[in-house]
Amino acid sequence: MYNPGDSMIEVRELLIKAFASAWEVCGDKMTSTDRDGYITSSITVIDSMQVSPEMIYAEEGSGLTDGEELDHLSDLVRADGIWVYYGVPAENFFLVTWMPDEEAARLKVASLMEEGDCVACTVDLSQQWHFE
Secondary structure, eight states, X not given: OOOTTOSEEEHHHHXXXXXXXXXXXXXXXXXXXXXXXXXXXXXXXXXXXXXXXXXXXXXXXXXXXXXXXXTTTTOEEEOSSEEEEEEEGGGTEEEEEEESSHHHHHHHHHHHHHHOSSEEEEOOTTXXXXXX
16 A cells, blocks of 8 residues: 555556546536446556556556456556556547656646647545545
8 A cells, every 4th residue: 555655556456546536527527427436437448557666557448257357456656756547438549647846747637638639637645535
């Protein structure tokens, strides 16, 4: 489990925090699901994922069949700096990329939002997955 100040974070936990952060940005537009439903569905529709220490790229589809698990969920990635979530729902992919500092992350999010039809935000590593 990630604690503030840790140098690494597990991919699974980073994804949950990224989806929770994205929900903060666009959740009001998703009246058909709640926050936890959004996080769960975001994870279960991942078909494939590529992971490096500074980037996660995933393609979405029908998800894996029962009993299958994604590779790399337990891999560790950087926890210093700032992570940026970028998703394009119409194209069924998202990526989470590492930035060295808050300013670089802010500029990246602004640049991505200019493209339109996407969700882009910094990842709040204090986000938790709350079950209600």
